[in-house]
Amino acid sequence: MGIVLKQSFQNLITTYLGFGLGAVNTLFLYVNFMSDTYYGLVSFILSTAFILVPFLAFGVQNTMVKFYSSFEGEDQDRFLSWMLLLPLFLIIPLTGITYFLHQQIADFLSSKNEIVAGYVWYIFIIALSSAYFEIFFSWSKVQLKSTFGNFLKEVFHRLGVTLLLVLLAISAIDVDTFIILTVVIYIVRMIIMMVYAFKQRRPLITFSRKRANTTSKLDVQRTSIIKYSTLIIIAGSVATLLIDIDKFMIGKYVAIENVAYYAVAIYIATVIGVPSRAMHQITYPMVAEMLNKKQWSEMSVLYKKSSLSLLVISGLLFLLIVCNIKSLYLLVGPEYATGLYVVLFISASKLLDNCLGINNAIIFNSDYYRIVLVIGVVAVIVAIILNMILIPALGINGAGVATLIATVGYSVAKLLVVQSKFKMQPFSKNSLKIFGLIIGVFCLCYFWDFNLNPVVAIALKGSLITIGYLLISYVFKLSMEINIAMDKVLNIVKKRD
Template identity: 50%
Template sequence: MGVVINQSIKNTIITYLGFGLGAINTLFLFTRFLSDEYFGLITYILSTANILMPLMAFGVNNTIIKFYSTFRTRQSQNTFLTLILFLPLVIIIPFGTIGYFAFDAISTWIANDNALVKEYVWLIYISAVIFAYFEVFYSWAKVQMQSVFGNFMKEVFHRLATMFLLFLLYLEVITVDELILLIVIMYVIRTCIMMVYAFSVKRPTLKFTKLAKLSDILKYTTLIIVAGSVANIILEIDKFMIGFYNILENVAYYSVAIYIASVVGVPSRAMHQITNPLTAKYLNERDKVSLKELYQKSSLNLFIISGFIYLLIVLNINELYKLIPEQFGSGILVVFLIGLAKLFDNLLGNNNSILFNSDYYRIVLIQGIFLAIISVLLNIYFIPHYGLNGAAYATFISVFLYNIIKVSFVYRKFGILPFSENTLKVSILIFISTMAFYFWDFSFYPIMNIGLKSLIIGLVYGGICYYFNLSEEITKLLNKILKRT
């Protein structure tokens, strides 16, 4: 776990820096510098592009991680990487052609008679292609065990650039229309930088020779499109559906709540940058002992860290919402439900990596398709009846069912579970902490309340985890920090 802990710590710091910048953008700048409708429009464009991204990438961002370690010679690696570079064009070019000739019909359907959305539909396709190739280049670097710079570009760069653009809007240097266009251009620049870095780590040498396992690679990449689409549909369909029902302002309110709750998932995002290629390596080498150890340790460590973050959020949520415009306060229940869903995701450790890098991914895809359909149907039912909360209900139910199926499947096929005795102890600790601190607030200014309450929660939660040694890795890390101080 040495390389995992080392890069995970760096990735966690970078990811939280990015989320800190994103929090400033989402909670304070977007909500004050933009109308709710335009805020919702930007969120709608990017969320829809994220739904399309796995399709545009043709699944190769996952394919490179699964298969790269199976090629031993330099020539076979170069041939494989050449295939990876050009394969997404198989989808991108035909879809772009269809979109060009059928633009009016497609934009009318996506906009659903919303004139504001219709003007920017073309940016959804551009953004999806940009996102796709960014993930390809990022995976290119990750298989060389270099994930830190890519994580910086993924989490920090675009948020810092967006902050700069928002201040230009506030100073009336640019218009709202120019802001939307410049945000997309910024993502283009990000992808170009990622490409240069990836190629500096592993210089591409174009080889168009016959490739072994080509049939297996094409089968996997075709099916993994569905896997990525399923995951993104479950995560992003709620924002798309809210916008589809012509309530762009509600997309803005919902996105703020989602952003707050998504902080719970940051440790998972950071750790998976390095556990994903390691998981693929253990599976390819059939090293079940290392796989089980990685599965359980990643689960426990993520659960402890994300559990603490979940407590900080839900126990301070009322004070936090006092700091942003009042109309955004309708998303408090969304924060609770989506936060729980993210916590459950973390509890599964590197479960996704095991599934999508194993030989059983086909069966999981079928289950995922079924759940994606359920997610869409749940959103269709709940959103008209319960608005923002309805979208949260649909997402929570979908994520809960999906995770139950995934952890059960890994247990049936590999005979391993991510849980341990300490998992139960951490669950009890999170529950008791919630009950003890939720109704306890100070009577100071909200920022002071949040800071003081968070400090107390951190001392109690961290102290208990340290005293009972609930995680060897976290205890060792704390010992190093304490010795340095």
């Protein structure tokens, strides 16, 4: 767990730095210096672009992680070279479709909000840049170098947007220029990631075999790789659609400013998922190697440790968010408070997903990913149907309910697949204790508010929750990994004293 903890901690720092910038952007700069309509438009553009990313990437970012460790020498170089070119089989025809059917696509996207019609190419370029960014990021991850890529993934574009919003606030640029420069940021991020990835391992574009009349391992596995990449497109699409389809459908059914209100709520809740994202950057390639080498006992230990650690951390974040949400919305603005229940719904789903530890890494690096793909497609269909029914009736709260039902069902299904196929599950007696602690603190603190300035109230209530929660977790040793990390912090403090 040494390299996992080290890079997970580094990734956690950069990820939270990114989320801190995102919080400034989402909760202050956007809401104060951009109209609800244009904020909704930006959110719609980005969400629609992210829906396209799995298709344009052709699943290569996951395929690279799964298969890389199974090759050696020249086969690794040939494999990596092939991974760079494979997405073009979808990118080229989709570019042609966008060019020739531009007007039809624009009409479809702008059926409820005409302002969307002029931004079709912006959506496509952001999607293309993000797709190849993920590919180059995976190129680095298989070399067990994830920290810089995680900085680019979490911090770089948010810092760029912060600067653009400041320029917008002082009227140095207008909204149209802001959107154009946002597209540029995603392009630049992709280029920087490419340069860094190629420094870790230079691409060698060669497709010749080692010797005449011989068949390399890559040639033998080529069909399996293509099948996996094709199916992982569906997997990536499922994950992305469950995150972004709601914002897309809100823009299709109600006024686009509601996308802004929903985006703020989702962003607040998404903070709970940060520890999982940080850990997965390094555990994905490790789990792939364990599966390739059939190291079942090591994987089972990592499964339980990751679950407990993530549950303790995400449980604290869950409590800090939901117990302070009313005060937080006093700062953001009353019109955005319509998303309060959305925060509660999505926070609960994120907490459940985090407590599954490396569940996703096990499934999508194994031969059983096909089962989950079918389940995922069903979950997306359920989400779409529920959104179609609930958004017109309940607005953004309807989208929150639809996402909660679909994502919880999907998470439970993935848990059952790992239990059935690998005879592993992430929970223990300590898991029940942590859930009990979370429920107890929630019941005690959610309905208890300080009649103070919102900032002071959040700081005071948050401090009390954090101290009490971590103290109980430490004393009862709910996660040894967390206790070890806390001991290290305490030792550093003692040495300074």
